[in-house]
Amino acid sequence: MSGRAVAVVGGVTPRWGVRSATWSELAQEVGAALFRAVPGLRSEDVDSLFVGAAEPERFAFQSHVAPLVAEQMGLRPHRIVQRTELACASGQSAIRSAYAAIAAGLSDVAVAVGVEKMNLPSMAEANTAMACVMDRPWDGPAGATAPPFFAMVAQRHMLEYGTTEEQLAAVSEKNHRFANTNPSAQFYEKSFPRDKLLRLPLIAPPLRLGDCASMTDGAAAVVLAGEEHVRRFTDTPAWVRGSGQYSDFHNLANAGSLTDWVGLKQAVRQALGQAKISIGDVDVAEVHDCFTISEIIEYESLGLCPAGEGGRFAADGRGDVGGDLLVNPRGGLLGCGHPLGATGIGQAVEVYQQFAGRVPPARQSPDPEWALVHNLSGSANVHSVMVYQGGGAA
Amino acid sequence: MSERPRRRRPQSRLIPPSPSPPPEAAPEPPKNIPERKPTNSRPFLLDFFPLESEKETRLSRFYDRLRTGRLSTTRCPKDDLLHWPPRTACPRCHTEELEWVDLPEQGRLYAFSAVLAGAPLGMESEVPFSVGLVDLDGVPLRLFGRIEGKPWTELTIGLTVRVEPFEVGDGRVFYRFRVAD
Numbered sequence: 006m007s008g009r010a011v012a013v014v015g016g017v018t019p020r021w022g023v024r025s026a027t028w029s030e031l032a033q034e035v036g037a038a039l040f041r042a043v044p045g046l047r048s049e050d051v052d053s054l055f056v057g058a059a060e061p062e063r064f065a066f067q068s069h070v071a072p073l074v075a076e077q078m079g080l081r082p083h084r085i086v087q088r089t090e091l092a093c094a095s096g097q098s099a100i101r102s103a104y105a106a107i108a109a110g111l112s113d114v115a116v117a118v119g120v121e122k123m124n125l126p127s128m129a130e131a132n133t134a135m136a137c138v139m140d141r142p143w144d145g146p147a148g149a150t151a152p153p154f155f156a157m158v159a160q161r162h163m164l165e166y167g168t169t170e171e172q173l174a175a176v177s178e179k180n181h182r183f184a185n186t187n188p189s190a191q192f193y194e195k196s197f198p199r200d201k202l203l204r205l206p207l208i209a210p211p212l213r214l215g216d217c218a219s220m221t222d223g224a225a226a227v228v229l230a231g232e233e234h235v236r237r238f239t240d241t242p243a244w245v246r247g248s249g250q251y252s253d254f255h256n257l258a259n260a261g262s263l264t265d266w267v268g269l270k271q272a273v274r275q276a277l278g279q280a281k282i283s284i285g286d287v288d289v290a291e292v293h294d295c296f297t298i299s300e301i302i303e304y305e306s307l308g309l310c311p312a313g314e315g316g317r318f319a320a321d322g323r324g325d326v327g328g329d330l331l332v333n334p335r336g337g338l339l340g341c342g343h344p345l346g347a348t349g350i351g352q353a354v355e356v357y358q359q360f361a362g363r364v365p366p367a368r369q370s371p372d373p374e375w376a377l378v379h380n381l382s383g384s385a386n387v388h389s390v391m392v393y394q395g396g397g398a399a
Numbered sequence: 400m401s402e403r404p405r406r407r408r409p410q411s412r413l414i415p416p417s418p419s420p421p422p423e424a425a426p427e428p429p430k431n432i433p434e435r436k437p438t439n440s441r442p443f444l445l446d447f448f449p450l451e452s453e454k455e456t457r458l459s460r461f462y463d464r465l466r467t468g469r470l471s472t473t474r475c476p477k478d479d480l481l482h483w484p485p486r487t488a489c490p491r492c493h494t495e496e497l498e499w500v501d502l503p504e505q506g507r508l509y510a511f512s513a514v515l516a517g518a519p520l521g522m523e524s525e526v527p528f529s530v531g532l533v534d535l536d537g538v539p540l541r542l543f544g545r546i547e548g549k550p551w552t553e554l555t556i557g558l559t560v561r562v563e564p565f566e567v568g569d570g571r572v573f574y575r576f577r578v579a580d
Binding site: 127130132141143149150156157158160164207209211212256257258 | 449483511575
């Protein structure tokens, strides 16, 4: 990577779930939590603010959220202040934008924050917001939302490779189990054994309730700093070493194969290539399990197993503690919930804490050096990947 | 607008497909399309059905043809490229000189699911409804849409479905698929 080295130097994820709090209050809460979590952080240190928010217009009837969040968090950004929107990957977009700004020398210390308030008095309104992510005038009138789309992905994967409901449930069981180590998770202290998961109601067949990430209220924030500022904040920085994205299609007609995620392969190749590592070097991965089938295809697209073997990879616990690669120790989107703009930030907080050795032992990767974070957005039509390195110097 | 705003969509009416749509060789300027008032009866930002008139979209011919029972799209003659959705500029060569072509009326189900919960506003009363991706016969297009005619439990991959234009209820039209007899 060229340019100045950039690291995540701290972060925080307050409680996610069905929160008795407004959109703005979630922003204010994460601000207060961030200043407690990052000792030495002062408001005047933060020259730039990047706000990942997918649909505040729909969920909170609110635009122009970057200055709103600045005010709520007690920040006066004086170099760059903006919102980033990439649906389910809006949070990672905020981090990528902060990284790019710092690497380019336009910012020294930036906050990337994600906020989403998805539980509304009328969930049909919230579902309408979710439907706007698709190609609204063409796919929207048919009722296209994420669950039926990913259900078709699962159906094709089952047809083409023999993937089973039990294998889907294995992903959900793992991520919900990890969420029980994470007090900020929506499903903290909620038990989802496999036999229970297989009895939950169908949402979009073959996907059941436990196969789908929830509608979640939540926020998360990280601080990023240029190399010469890093040590003011932490001894355990998470250095950004790679960043890849790929936008493949938008209208569902142009998806091509539902089970071969070409865009993810491209984004992973870019990000790992920049970091000059291979997938085998990665110690911990936070991937976008918006649905159980997503994590299964992500195993394949990341190169952890051949095409079609993701279901078996899940059932054999190869993404679990003691497996090939620790995947979604935070609890994933399935266990933590999926407050769209906050998800990518929450994943980066987990990476920072994994490197710092500060997560509960039940989900701690032993002495990790490399971490990979993945978000998809929409109908898996865009993939965003970042690679982090712990320990070492800039 | 003389129509009263309506929150709920009235019963849709079927439009029978015209028996033999004439082949259309070259693009023609639209002829005698009656000028219409904006056709939406719901607040635009709560309405999934698009605005369809010549005043509102450069693709009004899609809806005009659909109103006569023909599902169509644009094709780039230069690239021999069939588009979906219909476009005003070719994504490959960026020409805006495109032609309209009719699409096959039949296809096969490539994948499907059903919405059993979590429907958007205005669709709650339609739950459960089925959706699917349909490989149209003889053209390289796989269209997404509602699948009518059988409950989702009786759908199978490979099932033959027909294109079915329907009236939204306020003068606008859209398309869906119905399991063939």
